[in-house]
Amino acid sequence: xxxSAERKGGNxxxxxxxxxLGGVPAFTRQALLAxxxxxxxxILETLVLLAGLSTVVIIALIFVFLFKEAVxxxxxxxxxxxxxQQVYDLWDEKTSFKIIWQTVSNEPKYSLIPLFCGSFLVxxxxxxxxxxxxIGSAVYLSEIASSKTREILKPALELLAGIPSVVIxxxxxxxxxxxxxxxxxxxxxLNAFVGAIGVALATFPIIATLSEDALRAVPxxxxxxxxxxxxxxxxxxxxTVLPAAVSGISASIILGFGRALGETMIALMATGNxxxxxxxxxxxxxxxxxxxxxxxxxVVEGSEHYAALFLVGAVLFTLTFILNxxxxxxxxxxxxxxxx
Amino acid sequence: xxAVLTTSLGSAISNPSKPDLRALVLDILVRVFTLIPLLVxxxxxxxxxxxxxxxxxxxxxxxxxxxxxLEGGIFPCIFGTLMVTLLMILIALPLGICAAIYLVxxxxxGALVGWIKAAVNNLAxxxxxxxxxxxxxxxxxxVGRNLDHLLQTGLxxxxxxxxxxxxxxxxxxxxxxxxxxxxxxxxxxQSHRTASLALGATKWQTIQNVVLPQxxxxxLTGAILAISRGAGExxxxxxxxxxxxxxxxxxxxxxxFIPMVNPMKQFMELSYHIFVMATQSIDAxxxxxxxYGTTLVLLALTFMLNFCAIAYRIHFRKQLRQA
Amino acid sequence: MxxxxxxxxxxxxxxxxxxxxAPVRHKIKTSVPRTFGTESGELVQPVKIQVENLDFYxxxxxxxxxxxxxxxxxxxxxxxxxxxxxxxxxxxxxxRMNDDIPGARTDGRVLMxxxxxxxxxxxxxxxxxxxxxxxxxxxxxxxxxxxxxxxGLKIGGMSDREEVExxxxxxxxxxxxxxxxxxxxxxxxxxxxxxxxxxxxxxxALAVHPEIILMDEPASALDPISTAKIxxxxxxxKQDYTIVIVTHNMQQAARVSDxxxxxxxxxxxxxxxxxxxFEVPSDKRTEDYITGRFG
Numbered sequence: 001x002x003x004s005a006e007r008k009g010g011n012x013x014x015x016x017x018x019x020x021l022g023g024v025p026a027f028t029r030q031a032l033l034a035x036x037x038x039x040x041x042x043i044l045e046t047l048v049l050l051a052g053l054s055t056v057v058i059i060a061l062i063f064v065f066l067f068k069e070a071v072x073x074x075x076x077x078x079x080x081x082x083x084x085q086q087v088y089d090l091w092d093e094k095t096s097f098k099i100i101w102q103t104v105s106n107e108p109k110y111s112l113i114p115l116f117c118g119s120f121l122v123x124x125x126x127x128x129x130x131x132x133x134x135i136g137s138a139v140y141l142s143e144i145a146s147s148k149t150r151e152i153l154k155p156a157l158e159l160l161a162g163i164p165s166v167v168i169x170x171x172x173x174x175x176x177x178x179x180x181x182x183x184x185x186x187x188x189x190l191n192a193f194v195g196a197i198g199v200a201l202a203t204f205p206i207i208a209t210l211s212e213d214a215l216r217a218v219p220x221x222x223x224x225x226x227x228x229x230x231x232x233x234x235x236x237x238x239x240t241v242l243p244a245a246v247s248g249i250s251a252s253i254i255l256g257f258g259r260a261l262g263e264t265m266i267a268l269m270a271t272g273n274x275x276x277x278x279x280x281x282x283x284x285x286x287x288x289x290x291x292x293x294x295x296x297x298x299v300v301e302g303s304e305h306y307a308a309l310f311l312v313g314a315v316l317f318t319l320t321f322i323l324n325x326x327x328x329x330x331x332x333x334x335x336x337x338x339x340x
Numbered sequence: 341x342x343a344v345l346t347t348s349l350g351s352a353i354s355n356p357s358k359p360d361l362r363a364l365v366l367d368i369l370v371r372v373f374t375l376i377p378l379l380v381x382x383x384x385x386x387x388x389x390x391x392x393x394x395x396x397x398x399x400x401x402x403x404x405x406x407x408x409x410l411e412g413g414i415f416p417c418i419f420g421t422l423m424v425t426l427l428m429i430l431i432a433l434p435l436g437i438c439a440a441i442y443l444v445x446x447x448x449x450g451a452l453v454g455w456i457k458a459a460v461n462n463l464a465x466x467x468x469x470x471x472x473x474x475x476x477x478x479x480x481x482x483v484g485r486n487l488d489h490l491l492q493t494g495l496x497x498x499x500x501x502x503x504x505x506x507x508x509x510x511x512x513x514x515x516x517x518x519x520x521x522x523x524x525x526x527x528x529x530q531s532h533r534t535a536s537l538a539l540g541a542t543k544w545q546t547i548q549n550v551v552l553p554q555x556x557x558x559x560l561t562g563a564i565l566a567i568s569r570g571a572g573e574x575x576x577x578x579x580x581x582x583x584x585x586x587x588x589x590x591x592x593x594x595x596x597f598i599p600m601v602n603p604m605k606q607f608m609e610l611s612y613h614i615f616v617m618a619t620q621s622i623d624a625x626x627x628x629x630x631x632y633g634t635t636l637v638l639l640a641l642t643f644m645l646n647f648c649a650i651a652y653r654i655h656f657r658k659q660l661r662q663a
Numbered sequence: 664m665x666x667x668x669x670x671x672x673x674x675x676x677x678x679x680x681x682x683x684x685a686p687v688r689h690k691i692k693t694s695v696p697r698t699f700g701t702e703s704g705e706l707v708q709p710v711k712i713q714v715e716n717l718d719f720y721x722x723x724x725x726x727x728x729x730x731x732x733x734x735x736x737x738x739x740x741x742x743x744x745x746x747x748x749x750x751x752x753x754x755x756x757x758x759r760m761n762d763d764i765p766g767a768r769t770d771g772r773v774l775m776x777x778x779x780x781x782x783x784x785x786x787x788x789x790x791x792x793x794x795x796x797x798x799x800x801x802x803x804x805x806x807x808x809x810x811x812x813x814x815g816l817k818i819g820g821m822s823d824r825e826e827v828e829x830x831x832x833x834x835x836x837x838x839x840x841x842x843x844x845x846x847x848x849x850x851x852x853x854x855x856x857x858x859x860x861x862x863x864x865x866x867x868a869l870a871v872h873p874e875i876i877l878m879d880e881p882a883s884a885l886d887p888i889s890t891a892k893i894x895x896x897x898x899x900x901k902q903d904y905t906i907v908i909v910t911h912n913m914q915q916a917a918r919v920s921d922x923x924x925x926x927x928x929x930x931x932x933x934x935x936x937x938x939x940x941f942e943v944p945s946d947k948r949t950e951d952y953i954t955g956r957f958g
Contacts, residue, residue, distance in 0.1 A: 044544050048446060051438030055459040055518070058511055062466065065477040136373025144370065153374065155650045160381045162565075162646035163639070164572025165468075166611040170618050170635050171384050204377050234363045255465060262467025264575040265611075269619060289575075292469045296476070296579050313473040317466065324465040328458060448765060531802040535864070538760060539815040540792035540871060549818065550804055 066317055069310035073110075076304050082112045082311075101275040101286070103295065103305050110308045112315065114275040118285035121192040122267055123260035125281060126199035130260070131253050133200070134207030138249075141208075142215035143237050161205035169269035172198035177270060184282075188272055192285045195271035199263045207256040214248020214334075215241060247334035251327040258323040262316065264289040288312050388639055392632030400633055405585065410626050414634050416589055420502075420607035421641075423590065424577070425570045427506035427603060428513065433563055435510070436517030443518070444525040445547055464515035468575035475508030475580035476500075496604055502590055503603040505581030512576055513566040520565065524558020525551060557656030561649045568645035572638065574611040582612045610638040708735040711875065711905045712757065717771035719752055721764045726752045729771065730931040732924050734875075739897060739906045741916035741937065744926035745957065750909045753926065754877050757907065758794040759787050775875070792819060795868035799880040801860040803852035803867070808835075808844050811852045811863055815871040830870050837903075838866035839896050858889025865896065876900065878908040882915070894919050913953065917941050925949045 084099035102109045137157075141150055173190070176197055181189045218241050226236040242249070272284025273294065292309050299306040403413030439456065447453035484498035491497075528551050536546040552559075583606045592602035614634050621627045712734035719727035727749050734740045742750040755761045756773060759780060772779045780790055792815065803811050810817075812831045821827055831848075835841040840862040844855070852863050861881060868876060878897075882890040897906060897919050910916050916923055917937060924934040925946075933940060933949045944950045951957055 041542055041544050045446060048438045048442040051435050052442035052447070052452070052456045054435060055439055055463065055514065056455050058514070059459045059462055061478055062470070062474045065474060065482065066470070069477050133373045133377060136370045137377070140370035140374045144367070151654075153378070155654075156378050156381065158650055159643065159646055160377060162568055162572075162642055163381070163384070164574075164611055164642055166572065166574045166615050167384070167388075167635055167639050167642075170614055170631070171388070173618055174631075175387060201377065201380060208377075232360060232363060234360070234366055258465045262465070262470070264467060264469040265615065269615065289467055289469045292473065293575055293578060296473070301481070310473060310477065313470050317470045320465050320467060320470075321462060324462045325458075328461055529802070531798065531800065532804055534760070535796075535798065535802045535804070535867075536814070536818075537763070538758060538791055538796040538798075539818065539867065540788050540790075541815075541818040542788060545818050549814070554805060 062317065066310055066314040069307055070314040071307075072302070073304060073307035073311045075307075077110065077308075081110055084111050084113065099277050101291070103308070108305060110304075112288075112312065114277045115286060115288045115291055115312060117277050117279070118192070118267075118271065118275065119261060119287040119289070121279070121281055121285050122195045122199055122271060122287055123257060123263070125193070125196040126203055126260045126263075127253065127257045129196065129200040130203035130207050130256055134204050134252070134256070135211050135249060137204075137208045138211035138215055139237060139242075142212050143233070143241065157205055157208060160201075161209070163202075165202055165263060165265040166269075168198050168201055169266040172266060172270040186282050188282065188284045190270055190272035190284055191282050192271055193281045195267055195285070195287075196281070198266040198270050199260050202263055202266060203256045203260045206259055207252045210252030210255065211245070211249045214245040214252065217248060218244045247330050247337075251330045251334075254323050254327040254330070258320045258327075261323075262289060262320050264293050268293050288316050292316075385639065385643075388632055388636050392629065392634075392636035395629040395633030396636055401637070410623055410630070414610070414613065414630075414637065416586065416608040417610045417613045417634065418637065419589055420582075421571050421610045421638075423601050424502055424506050424509065424581075424607060424609060425567050427502065427601075428509040428570045429563060429567055431507060432510035432513050432517055432566060436514050436562075436566075437521050437559060439514075440518045440521035440525060441547065443522055445543070445551070460515045460518050463511070464519075466512075468512065468573055469578075471508055471512050471576040472578050472580060474511070475504055475576055479504040479507050480580060500579060500581040500606060501604045502581050502601070502607050505577040505607070506603070508576045508580050509570045509573060512573060513569050516566045516569060517559075517562050520562025521555070521559050524555035524562070527558065528554045557652065557659075561653045561656070564645050564649035564652070568642045568649070571645070572611055572642050574609075574615055577609060577612060581606050582609050583607070584612070584616045610634060610641070614638065708738050710734070711736040711775065712907075713772075713774040714753075714757075715772045715774070717753070717756060717773060718769065719749075719756055719761065720766070720768040721761075722766035726929055727756070728929045730926070730929070731771075732931055732934045734905060734907055735922065736905050737901055737903065738921040739901050739908060739919055740922045740924065741920035742907065742909045742924050742926060743911070743913055743916050743952075745952065746911065747928075748926040749929040750924075750926045751879055752929075753931075754879055754907060754909050757875070757877055758791050758796055760791075760796065762787065792871045793873055794875045794877060795871065795873035797861070797865050797868055797876065797878045797881050800884050801857060801864050803855075803860050803863050805851065805853055807849045808852045808855075808863060809848040812866045812870050814867060819871060831866075834866040834870040835863075837869050837900070838862045839892070839899070840866060856889070858885050858892060861885060861889070861893060862896070865893075873904065875905045875907065878906065880909055880911065883911065890915075913941075925952060927952070 084097050099111045099113045100109050101111050101114045141153060141157075145153065172194055177189050177194045180186065180194050180197075186193075222240055222244060223236055226240045231239065267287040268290040271287060271290065273286050273290055274284035275286040275291070276283060278285065292313055295305070296309055299309060400413040401418065402415050404416055405414060406412035439460075443453055443456060447456070480498060480500060484504065487493070487497040488495060497503075532550050532554070533546055536550045537543075541549070586606060586608055590602050590605035590607045591599060592605070594600050614631065617627055617631045617634070621631070710733045714733075715731050716729040717727055717731065718725065718729060730749070730753055732740075742753060744750050752761065756769065757780075761767050761769075769781055771781075773781055775794075778785075804814065806814070809831055812834055813827050816827050816830055821830075832841065832845075835844065840859060843859060844850075844863075847854075852860060855863065861884075865876075865881075882893045885893065894915065897908065900906060901921075908916075908920065910919075920937045922935065923937045923940040925932045925940065925944075925948075927948055933944060933946045935945075940949060941953060944953060
């Protein structure tokens, strides 16, 4: 079959259709050298790039606008007041150093210490509880449960994660607080402990899910090597799997702590909202988040109080930002190790 | 276990290992740790259902609150919740999908990709009240005020309204959409992209015709989860547009005769309603059934959405596995 | 366009000099088209692709070192060599699929019908329609069989539904799978067996009317019966298309190809008629590989 027969065949219909199909004879300069219409592609490429950049821009904006309002505080107030002030106490009739957050008063006091106490008194126990339960379930789901069980329990876990925090807060406020007061005979119905239970419930899914991911990421060869040496299942889990997953689990705890610290509605509804400096977990407390949520509605824009609230928010944001960065560093180091 | 090391092979195999008490205890413990939170979940749902189900009548769902929030229904709250999450997803979904497309299809391993991923991770960890502060400080006071100044519209944009509440919420759910879209795009096998390019398709034609159709399921799942998240969040909308009681729905007439939602108005919302009622109600006893009823409605709404997302994801994964 | 006509001896001389990687001097014998035939009466096809001293780098790695060879029209050229020798990389240079690798760089020329496809102003999208590719692992899209085969046409802007249907049927017939699927064109392509899926991928590549078909180990993931079918198909297709096939299976290369090129660590060691390569190779390394001393 000679060449010419094929070339003159049916597909020569449109000599003029440059770049289109079916009409372009073999490798004519036209097809290969026809310019591509790239404008559409370029525009779309730019659009998605901008969309990606927007996330970075948003974080930067949050930084800027929080700190912008927060620095106003230092225009009128003494930074040391964030710790405590010399106050003349009407009751005791003497001046003493007080560490309180009392914004509605002749001389508003903006000590952050009570708020820190509140936040940590709620979030540390909450993270502890959530970590114990979370890592335990992660071990169960990843190492022990059959795949059928996993298929039921994992979605259940996701449903738990999907409960709005206001509903958890409502539940704790209405039901749990009374139960706890009944069992433990507490003086304050709403306190840090009750709040911690609620926050733990909200934090548990995060730690459980991320820890489970970390455990599953441990290569099965490691487990098999352990079994081949005669170890039992639990020995393998404790001696081999958990140590291998320790980075991922630590990261999950750090991120869980960040979530606990940032939890607003549960703290607002269940912790009693009393800004006290205390180490007693059964006392009413006020967290940083609850302070912002409850007082922002009553401030005058541009006032010192307003700036103080933004300052609290800035501190919160910085704390969770640092926690996130640390967790990310741990995770990326873990990823790098796995790749090697 | 030390016994195995010292005896001979024969006796090691023939002797049964002694019962491992530690293993038994641990086995029980991990099951307890898994089940307790899930039992709490069940308890929450049943308790709220039992206390609130009788309050959720058709009237409850369609009437407005009255009698100082002690009677009537919660229709404006449902309406407000639906509208604000709709507006939120309209903003967040295109933005999130495009950002994920950039990360997966264009970013490669450049430095920018690292920055964007870090930003998304950080956004996911920001406390919800900080979003609220951002909403006030940036959207209302900066963008809104400047818009008013530019367009000479008085105090239209520079105040709390549905628009800014939705914008704040969309910033909050952006990571959810980016991460689930990223996952969905990564699940498309690279060989399909290669085959498409080898047939003479451009990069965008490949994304449009091969990648996105396959990623549809994951993107939809992410959108549903984002809607569920947005409907349940309270702190971001506390000061950016939500109100406890409004006499009218946030609707208006475009050009005077086309009825539509007015995003420049404030709105009522389910989660906010629960919060205020639970903490500041005039008569706690009397409003209790309404509180439980409203909570039941919100819980049912978010549950249904999450359930749909999970079910859809399982179905979609099965489809891919069959193929 | 000149048609190169060479005698058998000149043919060997030219390819040998090419294998030496000395600068290639073309011996343009004549530009007057003549009927095919040589003094010895053997049919020799004209040159379709001429690769001259092709270097390929990605980042700092040099994957191809001054590879040169000729690919003749309507013939099957096989590229053989041990794993990692660069034969797949070389194949992908022919339709510029390597362009997307970060840090990719090429030196040298690849002339198709006289046009350097790495020259300035080349429309890569058009190139990829004219040079089709079939992959090692069949990768049909999760769409219907019809949509798979019609994909390239849709992308290229063919809007006439009837014309598309004609092309799809034609391509499926050429890929020897029309009878098996003609009643279920709207079914998912993923329902088919591995061998059938590979033939769908071949039909998909044929639909856009390429002139050259590149095949990267097309049958290595298939069972022996499907492999035989693919080889049979290649034999039929070569009447109309120029085929370049990469294979690690030497027997397959011997069965299927007219010309063979042996690659080793990025270099094109020897290129000749298949019979010559397998029976009387010139280079000792070729002989060692063929006889299984390494690889």
